[in-house]
Amino acid sequence: MRDVYIIGVGSTKYGELWDMSLRELASEAGLKALMDAGIKAEEIDALYGANTSAGQFIDQEHIAALISDYSGISELGIPAVRIEAGAASGGAALNQAYLAVKSGQYDTVVVGGVEKMTDVPSEVANEIIGGSLDAEWETFFGVTEASVAAMIAKRHEYDERVKREHYAVFPVISHKHASMNPSSHFKNVIKLEDVINASPVAEPLTVYDTAPLSDGASAIVITADKKKIKESENPIRIKASTMANDFLSLHDRKKIDSFKAVNKSVKEALKQSGLNLGNIDGYEIHDSYSIGSLIQMEEIFGKEAIKMVENNEYYFNSSHPLNVSGGLKAHGNPLGAVGLYQAIEATIQLRGKAGERQIKGSKNMLIHNMGGLGTTSVTTILGVE
Amino acid sequence: MRDVYIIGVGSTKYGELWDMSLRELASEAGLKALMDAGIKAEEIDALYGANTSAGQFIDQEHIAALISDYSGISELGIPAVRIEAGAASGGAALNQAYLAVKSGQYDTVVVGGVEKMTDVPSEVANEIIGGSLDAEWETFFGVTEASVAAMIAKRHEYDERVKREHYAVFPVISHKHASMNPSSHFKNVIKLEDVINASPVAEPLTVYDTAPLSDGASAIVITADKKKIKESENPIRIKASTMANDFLSLHDRKKIDSFKAVNKSVKEALKQSGLNLGNIDGYEIHDSYSIGSLIQMEEIFGKEAIKMVENNEYYFNSSHPLNVSGGLKAHGNPLGAVGLYQAIEATIQLRGKAGERQIKGSKNMLIHNMGGLGTTSVTTILGVE
Numbered sequence: 001m002r003d004v005y006i007i008g009v010g011s012t013k014y015g016e017l018w019d020m021s022l023r024e025l026a027s028e029a030g031l032k033a034l035m036d037a038g039i040k041a042e043e044i045d046a047l048y049g050a051n052t053s054a055g056q057f058i059d060q061e062h063i064a065a066l067i068s069d070y071s072g073i074s075e076l077g078i079p080a081v082r083i084e085a086g087a088a089s090g091g092a093a094l095n096q097a098y099l100a101v102k103s104g105q106y107d108t109v110v111v112g113g114v115e116k117m118t119d120v121p122s123e124v125a126n127e128i129i130g131g132s133l134d135a136e137w138e139t140f141f142g143v144t145e146a147s148v149a150a151m152i153a154k155r156h157e158y159d160e161r162v163k164r165e166h167y168a169v170f171p172v173i174s175h176k177h178a179s180m181n182p183s184s185h186f187k188n189v190i191k192l193e194d195v196i197n198a199s200p201v202a203e204p205l206t207v208y209d210t211a212p213l214s215d216g217a218s219a220i221v222i223t224a225d226k227k228k229i230k231e232s233e234n235p236i237r238i239k240a241s242t243m244a245n246d247f248l249s250l251h252d253r254k255k256i257d258s259f260k261a262v263n264k265s266v267k268e269a270l271k272q273s274g275l276n277l278g279n280i281d282g283y284e285i286h287d288s289y290s291i292g293s294l295i296q297m298e299e300i301f302g303k304e305a306i307k308m309v310e311n312n313e314y315y316f317n318s319s320h321p322l323n324v325s326g327g328l329k330a331h332g333n334p335l336g337a338v339g340l341y342q343a344i345e346a347t348i349q350l351r352g353k354a355g356e357r358q359i360k361g362s363k364n365m366l367i368h369n370m371g372g373l374g375t376t377s378v379t380t381i382l383g384v385e
Numbered sequence: 386m387r388d389v390y391i392i393g394v395g396s397t398k399y400g401e402l403w404d405m406s407l408r409e410l411a412s413e414a415g416l417k418a419l420m421d422a423g424i425k426a427e428e429i430d431a432l433y434g435a436n437t438s439a440g441q442f443i444d445q446e447h448i449a450a451l452i453s454d455y456s457g458i459s460e461l462g463i464p465a466v467r468i469e470a471g472a473a474s475g476g477a478a479l480n481q482a483y484l485a486v487k488s489g490q491y492d493t494v495v496v497g498g499v500e501k502m503t504d505v506p507s508e509v510a511n512e513i514i515g516g517s518l519d520a521e522w523e524t525f526f527g528v529t530e531a532s533v534a535a536m537i538a539k540r541h542e543y544d545e546r547v548k549r550e551h552y553a554v555f556p557v558i559s560h561k562h563a564s565m566n567p568s569s570h571f572k573n574v575i576k577l578e579d580v581i582n583a584s585p586v587a588e589p590l591t592v593y594d595t596a597p598l599s600d601g602a603s604a605i606v607i608t609a610d611k612k613k614i615k616e617s618e619n620p621i622r623i624k625a626s627t628m629a630n631d632f633l634s635l636h637d638r639k640k641i642d643s644f645k646a647v648n649k650s651v652k653e654a655l656k657q658s659g660l661n662l663g664n665i666d667g668y669e670i671h672d673s674y675s676i677g678s679l680i681q682m683e684e685i686f687g688k689e690a691i692k693m694v695e696n697n698e699y700y701f702n703s704s705h706p707l708n709v710s711g712g713l714k715a716h717g718n719p720l721g722a723v724g725l726y727q728a729i730e731a732t733i734q735l736r737g738k739a740g741e742r743q744i745k746g747s748k749n750m751l752i753h754n755m756g757g758l759g760t761t762s763v764t765t766i767l768g769v770e
Contacts, residue, residue: 001489021521046628055440059512060520062471062633065760069519069633077649079628080761081477084467086447092466096481103487104386127444134454135445136406243431243464248447248454264462375450376465 004101005235006382007228008037008221009344014185014332017215022051022058022116023070029217029337030071030112037221039228041073044221045106047080050093050113052335052371056128057116067112086132086371087288089113090218090339091243091378098241101224108228112219113341115334125213129335132372134249146210148250148373149289150202156257156291157204164204166309168195170293170322171208171329173314178326180316180357185214185332195290209290214332218340220347234351239364240272240381248375259292259374262299266368269379273364277301280381281362282321282349284342286370287329296368297322321359324349339369339378346382389486390620391767392613393422393606394729399570399717402600407436407443407501408455414602414722415456415497422606424613426458429606430491432465435478435498437720437756441513442501452497471517471756472673474498475603475724476628476763483626486609493613497604498726500719510598514720517757519634531595533635533758534674535587541642541676542589549589551694553580555678555707556593556714558699563711565701565742570599570717580675594675599717603725605732619736624749625657625766633760644677644759647684651753654764658749662686665766666747667706667734669727671755672714681753682707706744709734724754724763731767 010032012025020028026049034041049064060066064080074080083093090113097111117125126146130139133148156162172192178184190208198206222238229235244265247253270276277300287293297305308314314322325331325345328338346365348354364383370376395417397410405413411434419426434449445451449465459465468478475498482496502510511531515524518533541547557577563569575593583591607623614620629650632638655661662685672678682690693699699707710716710730713723731750733739749768755761 023521047630053440053446055438055513055516056444056446058520059441059516059524061438061441061469062517062756062760064470065630065633065757066519068630069637069760074630074632074637077629077631077646079480080470080630081481081628082469083481084446084469085449085465095464096466096468096485099485099488099490100481102490103484105484105487128440131440131444132447134451135443136408139444243466244462245432245450245453245459245465246462247459248450252454252459261462371447372450375447375454 001102002224004098004222004224004238005229006220006347007223007232007235008033009347010036011183011218011341011344012216013183014214014216014334016118018118022054022114023066025215025217026067026112026114027071029219030110033110033219033221041076044078044108044110046078046109048093048097048109048111049082050089050336050340051082052084052087052089052115053128053131056131057120085376087335088339088369088371088376088378089336091369091380094339094343094380095241095243095378097222098238101222107225108223110219110221111340112217113337113339114217115336116215117213117334118215122213137249146205147202149291150205152257152373153204153291159257164196165192166306167290167294168192169309170287170290171195174287174323174327174329177316177324177357178330181326181331184326184330185212186330211288211328211333214334216332216334216337218337218344220340220343236347236350236382237385239383240269242268242272242379244377246374248372257295259295259299261374261377262296265377265379266300269381273381275364275381280364280366282324282359282365284323284325284345284367286368287323287327288333292373316357316359324357324359342367342369343380350382350384386487387609389483389607389609389623390614391605391732392608392617392620393418394732395421396568396603396726396729397601398568399599399601399719401503407439407499408451410600410602411452411497411499412456414604415495418495418604418606426461429463429493429495431463431494433478433482433494433496434467435474435721435725436467437469437472437474437500438513438516441516442505470761472720473724473754473756473761473763474721476754476765479724479728479765480626480628480763482607483623486607492610493608495604495606496725497602498722498724499602500721501600502598502719503600507598522634531590532587534676535590537642537758538589538676544642549581550577551691552675552679553577554694555672555675556580559672559708559712559714562701562709562742563715566711566716569711569715570597571715596673596713596718599719601717601719601722603722603729605725605728621732621735621767622770624768625654627653627657627764629762631759633757642680644680644684646759646762647681650762650764651685654766658766660749660766665749665751667709667744667750669708669710669730669752671753672708672712673718677758701742701744709742709744727752727754728765735767735769
């Protein structure tokens with residue numbers, strides 16, 4: 001089976017980008033990725049587009065065709081397809097593109113993710129985000145994603161004797177890292193007490209426990225073309241790409257405060273890559289909610305995850321750097337794009353080009369993109385060789 | 386590269402199915418496909434779900450996870466991902482699943498498509514369908530897909546000296562075939578003058594030139610597992626699966642009444658399969674609009690396409706059987722599902738199980754699924770060996 005490499009990455013700034021439309025954001029990210037790869041549109045065999053909810057945000061489906069059209073590459077006739085898996089759409093698109101290249105059908109593919117969330121009022125946006133839960137049995141009755149996360153947090157505190165501080169710390173870490181990333185939505189540093197004392201969203205979660213509504217797009221170029229890989233200044237190999245799934249509805253799960261799909265996809269990815277956790281130099285996980293960050297790390301590290309909180313091990317210059325990008329919480333959360341920005345951050349780290357937030361000597365990065373709360377889990381392991 | 390076979394197919398009836406929700410439709414089709422394949426859910430490695438616009442129709446995204454949940458297979462943790470490419474979502478999902486199996490990541494995959502369109506008023510449904518055009522530059526200004534098809538028809542009549550009858554005949558053919566298919570939305574036979582004299586939708590097109598709003602779901606099981614293929618009573622091989630793309634917006638195209646992506650994907654599929662048109666025994670094309678049927682056949686056969694209309698060659702018992710299923714026009718048009726029903730019809734034909742609408746001695750079938758009007762083109766060639 002042939003090896004697949006990332007040879008180009010590109011991203012817009014993340015934030016409230018009211019002067020840019022979805023198609024403009026996506027095209028900017030795609031163009032930057034091509035330029036970074038040093039290739040022309042003619043050298044692409046297919047376009048994979050990730051997007052979660054453009055149908056509801058801007059009344060637009062047929063997303064990949066739209067992006068292909070606006071960026072002009074429709075002239076070439078190359079296939080364009082959209083992948084959707086809630087907020088795991090970006091990771092899922094990378095997974096599909098990776099499999100398509102591995103199959104031999106395509107050599108070089110651009111994978112982009114985009115979301116335009118701030119053109120609607122925030123209460124409408126939150127309803128739309130609820131569309132990634134069970135719309136009929138959860139969202140219809142007024143449940144929001146934040147309220148589901150809050151229920152999970154309360155249960156986790158009760159069942160596992162977890163303290164508020166054990167998960168309130170994750171936004172603090174993400175904001176610290178985002179302050180060192182030029183493309184971040186937020187660059188302010190916050191403290192643990194800021195998180196705990198901020199405006200409540202759904203008790204016990206405050207506004208700082210939750211990722212923002214952001215606009216943004218991110219794209220990467222992957223290839224199995226030996227010439228392109230050789231000519232690339234620093235190709236990054238996709239060592240593993242796996243997906244797993246859990247029940248969408250919380251009421252269908254036996255235990256609401258564990259994410260078994262995360263455990264499954266991470267284990268399979270480690271196996272696929274031939275690596276173990278000791279080989280991983282940094283993690284990008286899906287920190288849409290602080291409690292979700294803790295549970296993801298517990299699914300990966302078990303009880304050690306909380307000890308690692310207590311020992312401050314998740315900072316960029318410590319033993320288990322986490323969300324050095326700034327994460328969804330502070331770098332930004334344009335749903336369909338985030339899984340691809342995770343891959344971009346990992347690529348930048350593995351290239352050694354992350355500036356002041358560089359993880360020293362990083363050889364392998366594990367990224368985890370999630371749809372719903374533990375429903376869709378996509379794990380990717382990237383590495384230099 | 387390993388061969389991939391269809392070993393199971395299943396479909397709901399198509400129609401206005403007010404007593405069934407999207408999740409119920411999808412689960413019924415998937416279960417039928419598994420039963421037809423004679424395998425258990427435990428033997429599936431992944432679920433691919435096709436859907437065009439559930440975000441707008443029923444406020445639900447994360448579609449594949451929803452179907453996985455409701456059908457109970459989330460218990461197994463297997464990956465679930467949705468593919469979207471306008472009304473070509475079904476064909477695109479089959480393409481992605483096929484590539485994923487070819488890559489070696491999965492052996493056996495279920496691919497389902499579903500759309501629930503009749504829970505909203507038809508004028509709302511038509512706006513939602515417009516979301517597969519350019520929402521910002523076309524739909525926003527009141528353009529509907531039917532009006533785009535009508536512009537294409539007028540232009541084609543003017544440029545190519547095509548007569549009304551040359552495309553009005555396609556719904557007549559589809560209704561004839563649908564009358565012999567138990568799962569059809571419509572079973573009435575119509576005449577050429579019925580099409581021409583029916584209520585106008587967008588001049589020159591009438592209500593009979595356009596496919597209906599339907600609910601429905603269709604699913605297939607594909608595999609590269611040698612044991613499963615051997616045990617299958619009549620496995621059907623996927624001989625080719627290709628995609629191509631054209632500009633989404635009509636105003637970006639040099640010529641509005643040709644579908645160059647169709648030409649490209651069909652040519653590539655023939656090349657991939659090692660077949661030529663002389664080897665193809667039947668065609669399922671995307672007859673959402675009568676004019677679209679003619680242009681698709683012209684992209685495949687050139688000027689011969691019109692002669693074949695004049696010689697009545699498109700009926701099931703003639704030389705170039707077309708839409709023997711009844712097509713989108715009469716078998717039904719639940720957007721995300723139709724590309725998969727096309728594959729089901731081809732499978733039934735190749736198994737020799739199509740009853741009174743059976744194409745005699747059919748060995749190879751070509752199916753073409755389209756998103757927008759010529760924007761996304763997916764060609765699949767299925768055959769017995």
